[in-house]
Amino acid sequence: MPTVFIPPSLRRHTDGVDRIQMSETTVREIIATLEERFPGIRQRLCDGDHLRPGLAVAVDSRISDLGLLEQVGDAKEVHFVAAVGGG
Secondary structure, three states: OOEEEOOHHHHHHOOOOOEEEOOOOEHHHHHHHHHHHOOOOHHHHEEOOEEOOOEEEEEOOEEOOOHHHOEOOOOOEEEEEEOOOOO
16 A cells, blocks of 8 residues: 655645555546545646646656556555656
């Protein structure tokens, strides 16, 4: 069961909750459950059916290319992080 870490910038929408253990199996399911518990958080994480531009998800320290479709399975940690670009 992964622990989902809430980024500091979103904690005002979670009443200060910084992490939650969840049994969901995909990032999409995690966000849906977060939305049920903290209405309005989905719009801060998603743009339609995709993660918001500039946002990435890391599952067990690996940045996902699949976004909402990423499987979390037996992962220990899920983090929403600001995407870093460079050149």
